Amino acid sequence: MTRGPIALSLFWRTFILLALLLAGGIFAWVQTLRALEFEPRAVQAAQEIASLVNLSRAALRYSDPIDRVAVVKTMSDQEAIKVLPREPGDTWEPFAVDRFTRRVGNELRSRLDQYSILARSVNGQPGLWVGFTIENDPYWLQAEPTRIQTLTPGTWFVWVGIALGATLLGSVAIARLINRPLQELSFAASRIREGEFDSRLDEDTMTHEIRQVNMGFNRMARELAKIEEDRAVMLAGISHDLRTPLARLRLEAEMSVDDEEARRNMASDIDQLDAIIDKFMDYARPGETRLEPVALAALVEREIAALREPAEIRIESKLAIDLMVLADETELGRVFGNLFENARRYARDADTGIARVEVGYTREGPWVVVSVRDHGPGVPPARLSQLTTPFYRGDTARTAATGAGLGLAIVDKSMQRMGGTLELGNAVDGGLVARLRLRRVP
Numbered sequence: 001m002t003r004g005p006i007a008l009s010l011f012w013r014t015f016i017l018l019a020l021l022l023a024g025g026i027f028a029w030v031q032t033l034r035a036l037e038f039e040p041r042a043v044q045a046a047q048e049i050a051s052l053v054n055l056s057r058a059a060l061r062y063s064d065p066i067d068r069v070a071v072v073k074t075m076s077d078q079e080a081i082k083v084l085p086r087e088p089g090d091t092w093e094p095f096a097v098d099r100f101t102r103r104v105g106n107e108l109r110s111r112l113d114q115y116s117i118l119a120r121s122v123n124g125q126p127g128l129w130v131g132f133t134i135e136n137d138p139y140w141l142q143a144e145p146t147r148i149q150t151l152t153p154g155t156w157f158v159w160v161g162i163a164l165g166a167t168l169l170g171s172v173a174i175a176r177l178i179n180r181p182l183q184e185l186s187f188a189a190s191r192i193r194e195g196e197f198d199s200r201l202d203e204d205t206m207t208h209e210i211r212q213v214n215m216g217f218n219r220m221a222r223e224l225a226k227i228e229e230d231r232a233v234m235l236a237g238i239s240h241d242l243r244t245p246l247a248r249l250r251l252e253a254e255m256s257v258d259d260e261e262a263r264r265n266m267a268s269d270i271d272q273l274d275a276i277i278d279k280f281m282d283y284a285r286p287g288e289t290r291l292e293p294v295a296l297a298a299l300v301e302r303e304i305a306a307l308r309e310p311a312e313i314r315i316e317s318k319l320a321i322d323l324m325v326l327a328d329e330t331e332l333g334r335v336f337g338n339l340f341e342n343a344r345r346y347a348r349d350a351d352t353g354i355a356r357v358e359v360g361y362t363r364e365g366p367w368v369v370v371s372v373r374d375h376g377p378g379v380p381p382a383r384l385s386q387l388t389t390p391f392y393r394g395d396t397a398r399t400a401a402t403g404a405g406l407g408l409a410i411v412d413k414s415m416q417r418m419g420g421t422l423e424l425g426n427a428v429d430g431g432l433v434a435r436l437r438l439r440r441v442p
Helices: 010-061 065-079 099-111 153-193 208-256 260-284 296-305 329-346 381-386 407-417
Strands: 082-085 092-094 117-122 125-134 137-143 292-295 313-317 324-327 355-364 367-374 421-426 432-440
Touching: 010 099, 010 125, 010 137, 010 153, 099 117, 153 208, 208 260, 292 296, 292 329, 296 313, 296 329, 313 329, 324 329, 329 355, 329 367, 329 407, 329 432, 381 421, 407 421, 407 432
Parallel strands: 313 355
Antiparallel strands: 082 137, 092 117, 117 125, 125 137, 292 324, 324 432, 355 367, 367 432, 421 432
């Protein structure tokens, strides 16, 4: 079984895209700033070290031998700089180990002289060591290595972390701001779908496009409310306007037609017209439902007893007495009545003329799945999805259909009103199975 792609809500999609965009911008700026600050920092570090060396050289050059010791001691105490004689046996490690230190070394040599030595350690003592000469006497100047260090990874991490945190907060705020009008539109549309036409959206919003959409939606809601009102008025008059002449026809047939068979056929046709009117009324009635706990077994027994032609159908119910579902009792009764009538019409045995129906159930978590299975010829799999289409009749091999083609369409629509689902399929050993998924009452 293949699964479709995971669908993200608009909020999360907007948030992720904004976060990626802003995070990419932050990293691009970090790389740009590192590249731009590389050269100035290297030059500044070289200038600072060169100034220390030149000042130290001048202080020692113009001091007499007796005062040189005091000058060196003062420099060491106040500036953390040591000046030591350079011995021929000193061992040292080169200072240049990466691109930045090589650039600092080149800049220092250009500001001092070509014979200057830069080292990261001398005789095993780490530090920033600069070798220079005063009147042909070699010296070492030891300074703190922090004077020429670049920004540490920890500093970059703190800066980038703060920027990313601000980016995420900003993305949440922007995504929520963008998504709010669409959430309101989605909620209002869901209420319209449920038959509540009093939803109104803000027509004074600052965004021109959203304002136009909201105005169009409100106009559509008003038109739908008017159509619903007109439909209610029309449905109220259908029963009287159509059933009154049918009643007169039945009375005239009983009084004026002498032939018993003709009178019986006319009465059957009138009953069929009356049943078709009931189907149209059921399908076109408003979608308001009142969900409450319903005793399923008692409701099914009541619908079995109300069948018009009980001699043509036999129904075996295997429902538990205490089984309760959350549904509209009238709608659910209409569902089972249409399923039983559909089986009576289309699933009768060719030899006995009787339709056999079995009603069972299973529990699936918070749901109850009720199965209504007949033992008729079934329906070709390619046509199962069309059975709930209004005015569609199944394969003519099942029967010579005389209904309006609305029975299963009414069942499907009623199940949707109650928050359930209808699934149609063929049983393994023949016959049509209708599976009704209803919410179970704990």
